[in-house]
Amino acid sequence: MESALKTGRRRVIQLASQVAALLLWPYRRRARARPSPATGAEPLEAVARVVLPGGLTDQARRQVVTGFWRWVDGFQPDVDLMATEDTAYLLELPFARKLVTARASPRQRYQAQLRSLDDEAREERGIPFSEIDPHRQEEIVRRQIEKAVDELALHDLNPLGAPVFWLPGPAAFVGTPADHVALTLMAFYFNSAEGVERSLGHSFGERTCRGFSGVAEEPPRGRF
Amino acid sequence: MRKLESQVCIIGGGIVGALVAARLAEAGVDRILVVDAGPRALVPAQRPRSARRWMQYMERPWRGDRVVARPRGAERAGGRHLGPTMYVGGQATHWNAQTPRFAPEDFRTRSLHGYGRDWPLSYEDLEPYYADAERRLGVSGEPDGAPRSTPFPMPPVPESADLRVIRAWAGRAGLPLHAAPYAKNSRSYDGRPACVRCDTCYVCPTGAKYSPDFTLRALEDAGKIELVPRVVVRRLRVGDGRRVEAAEALQTDTGQTLQLESRYFVLASGFPLAPHLLARSATAAFPTGLANSSGTLGRFIQGHPVLIASLEIPDRLYGRLHEQNRLMTRRFMREPVGPANVRFDLSAMAAPHLPYLRNRAGRIQLGDELVSDWRARSSGGVVQLRALIDVYFGEASRIVDDPRWAFPWGGPLPKAAYVYDEEAEARRNAGGREVHRLLDGLVARAGGSVRTVIGPRSHPHRGGGCRMGDDPSTSVCDSFGRTHDHQNLFVAGAPLLVTGGCTNTTLTLCALALRSGERIAREIGADAPLAPTTGLL
Numbered sequence: 001m002e003s004a005l006k007t008g009r010r011r012v013i014q015l016a017s018q019v020a021a022l023l024l025w026p027y028r029r030r031a032r033a034r035p036s037p038a039t040g041a042e043p044l045e046a047v048a049r050v051v052l053p054g055g056l057t058d059q060a061r062r063q064v065v066t067g068f069w070r071w072v073d074g075f076q077p078d079v080d081l082m083a084t085e086d087t088a089y090l091l092e093l094p095f096a097r098k099l100v101t102a103r104a105s106p107r108q109r110y111q112a113q114l115r116s117l118d119d120e121a122r123e124e125r126g127i128p129f130s131e132i133d134p135h136r137q138e139e140i141v142r143r144q145i146e147k148a149v150d151e152l153a154l155h156d157l158n159p160l161g162a163p164v165f166w167l168p169g170p171a172a173f174v175g176t177p178a179d180h181v182a183l184t185l186m187a188f189y190f191n192s193a194e195g196v197e198r199s200l201g202h203s204f205g206e207r208t209c210r211g212f213s214g215v216a217e218e219p220p221r222g223r224f
Numbered sequence: 225m226r227k228l229e230s231q232v233c234i235i236g237g238g239i240v241g242a243l244v245a246a247r248l249a250e251a252g253v254d255r256i257l258v259v260d261a262g263p264r265a266l267v268p269a270q271r272p273r274s275a276r277r278w279m280q281y282m283e284r285p286w287r288g289d290r291v292v293a294r295p296r297g298a299e300r301a302g303g304r305h306l307g308p309t310m311y312v313g314g315q316a317t318h319w320n321a322q323t324p325r326f327a328p329e330d331f332r333t334r335s336l337h338g339y340g341r342d343w344p345l346s347y348e349d350l351e352p353y354y355a356d357a358e359r360r361l362g363v364s365g366e367p368d369g370a371p372r373s374t375p376f377p378m379p380p381v382p383e384s385a386d387l388r389v390i391r392a393w394a395g396r397a398g399l400p401l402h403a404a405p406y407a408k409n410s411r412s413y414d415g416r417p418a419c420v421r422c423d424t425c426y427v428c429p430t431g432a433k434y435s436p437d438f439t440l441r442a443l444e445d446a447g448k449i450e451l452v453p454r455v456v457v458r459r460l461r462v463g464d465g466r467r468v469e470a471a472e473a474l475q476t477d478t479g480q481t482l483q484l485e486s487r488y489f490v491l492a493s494g495f496p497l498a499p500h501l502l503a504r505s506a507t508a509a510f511p512t513g514l515a516n517s518s519g520t521l522g523r524f525i526q527g528h529p530v531l532i533a534s535l536e537i538p539d540r541l542y543g544r545l546h547e548q549n550r551l552m553t554r555r556f557m558r559e560p561v562g563p564a565n566v567r568f569d570l571s572a573m574a575a576p577h578l579p580y581l582r583n584r585a586g587r588i589q590l591g592d593e594l595v596s597d598w599r600a601r602s603s604g605g606v607v608q609l610r611a612l613i614d615v616y617f618g619e620a621s622r623i624v625d626d627p628r629w630a631f632p633w634g635g636p637l638p639k640a641a642y643v644y645d646e647e648a649e650a651r652r653n654a655g656g657r658e659v660h661r662l663l664d665g666l667v668a669r670a671g672g673s674v675r676t677v678i679g680p681r682s683h684p685h686r687g688g689g690c691r692m693g694d695d696p697s698t699s700v701c702d703s704f705g706r707t708h709d710h711q712n713l714f715v716a717g718a719p720l721l722v723t724g725g726c727t728n729t730t731l732t733l734c735a736l737a738l739r740s741g742e743r744i745a746r747e748i749g750a751d752a753p754l755a756p757t758t759g760l761l
Contacts, residue, residue, distance in 0.1 A: 050590060050591060051590045051591055052591055053591055053592055053595050054591060054592050055592075071280065074280070074281065075281060076281070076283070079281075079283050079284075080283065080284040080287075080290060081281075081282050081283055081284060082278065082282045082283070082284050102281070102283065138590065141590070142588060142590065145588055145590075146588055149581070149582075149588065165580045165581055165582035165583070165584075165586075166578040166579065166580055166581065167578065167579040167580065167581040167594075169279075169282070171280065171281050171282040172282065183581075186581070186590070186594075190579040190594065190598075191579070195579075196544070198595075199579065199594075199595045199598050199599065200542075200577070200598065200599065200602055201599070202542065204542070204544040204545070206423060206544050207279055207422060207423055207424055208422070209420045209421065209422040209429065209430065210420070210421050210422075211420050211421060212381065212382040212420075212421055215382050215383075215384045215385070215421065215545055215546060216382060216383060216384065216385050216388060217385055218385060219385075219542055219544075219545065
């Protein structure tokens with residue numbers, strides 16, 4: 001009798017958990033479709049290993065990725081944006097300028113692009129993007145960046161109208177045909193204070209209202 | 225309909241409108257009304273956040289500085305916005321505040337060099353007002369060869385290592401450069417702090433850079449003016465005796481019509497709006513527009529084509545030390561070059577080394593490859609030189625109705641149609657050749673190479689359309705900006721330009737505005753003495 005009761009209680013618990021699982025299934029499905037930052041960070045950290053300097057530690061790279069997502073989430077829709085011509089000194093400024101309005105955060109688009117990296121890796125190797133070899137990672141990322149850049153001639157971003165190849169700030173890409181998470185991450189990092197400091201070896205403190213102390217001397221050496 | 229009455233109605237709350245208002249108020253003129261088509265500018269406390277959002281997200285920092293145009297024939301607005309001049313404070317809320325004076329020769333190009341047109345006043349006539357404008361704006365600079373009765377109100381901000389290197393480099397080629405003057409505090413001045421090198425001058429977060437809304441706010445707080453934003457003047461109405469009786473206006477946020485009645489009107493709405501308004505105020509008695517008995521209204525618009533060059537020099541430049549600060553020389557404004565007497569100003573800055581996504585072979589660079597390329601290019605220096613070349617545009621260059629776009633409240637937008645006639649084209653080409661020759665000479669003597677040259681092209685610092693002159697048959701206004709045809713109507717600002725000059729025009733427009741304000745004040749009977757000059761230094 002007692003064992004039958006135990007078996008019964010066990011069965012009830014099993015049934016209850018199965019029912020609970022069924023009830024929770026839509027929420028879990030939505031949770032998978034809306035990856036947690038931890039899930040979204042993994043392929044982006046792999047992308048970061050490709051596009052950012054090799055000297056970054058894992059922790060530093062994670063901090064960059066965290067900062068990038070924080071920047072991504074800071075977009076405000078329905079806000080007037082600067083058009084290139086607003087500060088373009090040489091362009092024939094029409095009295096009426098093009099109206100450009102901000103769109104929503106590009107997070108969903110970027111997560112879709114990261115999923116496509118995973119899809120490509122799984123199709124090819126059966127493993128996620130973050131686990132394939134670095135050379136293959138670079139090939140895939142490079143191809144996707146080239147495709148994005150080809151769709152937007154970079155000189156369109158240069159107000160001087162001359163064909164150049166420079167990497168503007170990340171906001172310049174958002175909403176354009178070149179809006180790819182790998183490209184924007186590069187722009188985010190290499191236009192950041194840390195990116196400049198690590199790359200050029202000096203700390204400039206740009207845009208930080210730094211005063212004039214030391215302005216006539218060589219800028220301080222970078223920390224990296 | 226609401227009526228606003230005043231003794232002086234200033235249409236346009238930009239830098240010249242603000243200075244006219246200030247001059248009148250100081251002279252004791254009362255009932256000064258200033259109206260502006262745009263909303264009020266961000267108060268200083270809002271500017272730091274606005275600057276950050278601009279830097280991080282490319283958001284327009286001057287919220288609300290736009291009015292949305294509509295396609296002509298359409299009922300709804302969309303697609304184009306008017307700005308950033310549609311804003312209390314106007315363009316000088318976000319200018320780089322470079323404030324050189326014109327050269328004395330700018331006022332006499334026809335009689336000295338055989339091109340252009342002489343102004344109806346001389347540099348010497350305007351000099352006291354230049355000094356006054358520099359004092360009011362708080363201009364910092366160092367002796368630059370311009371004849372002056374007073375020194376700059378402030379010395380220049382401390383020079384960066386980059387500018388020191390550029391100075392030395394140009395010096396090797398026998399070209400002395402000096403600090404460009406700016407309306408930016410190098411020390412606390414006029415209740416505003418010193419510049420602290422934020423390098424975001426498009427929106428100064430500290431108030432160290434002069435902004436016209438500071439003047440307007442101070443006048444308002446002191447009860448000296450009434451400032452009404454979001455008021456668009458659609459027509460001026462002339463009564464008997466050819467005096468302007470009223471300005472018919474629209475309050476754009478409420479839709480209420482306004483009638484502005486005043487003893488004097490000062491049209492300070494800038495280029496091309498001021499000449500456009502006069503043209504749109506045509507009546508049967510004035511079929512080609514007000515103030516247009518000469519037929520020159522809207523014509524002879526001016527500007528100066530610009531050439532920008534990047535030079536690689538062997539000296540190390542960082543380019544990120546103080547990007548908004550430049551050196552310049554007035555030599556070629558005062559000593560024309562070549563058989564065509566080409567005149568231009570020349571300013572120099574250190575260009576930052578930028579990360580390249582593609583290398584020169586066209587390959588996309590990632591990670592360490594990008595860094596290596598960036599570092600390799602950063603061992604030298606890139607100097608960016610800018611030359612504003614003096615040309616003169618003839619009668620064919622004019623303001624026309626834009627065929628495609630209209631104001632949301634009706635009426636076509638203005639469009640500046642520049643035409644390079646034979647003379648202007650020749651001057652532009654000669655200017656380009658002479659600047660190229662100068663660049664080649666610089667690198668040959670001081671070292672380096674010319675990397676890129678763009679221009680001469682475009683026409684920044686545009687103006688004209690209501691040009692000054694002594695002869696009413698060939699000009700719209702006299703040297704005080706008073707229209708020849710309507711005794712109580714003045715024009716202030718860029719539309720008055722007779723020639724475009726070859727340097728930034730704002731300080732000259734400010735000086736003219738102060739002179740106009742003094743004249744109006746004296747006519748009203750107010751006491752408007754100007755500080756006596758002691759002779760040119």
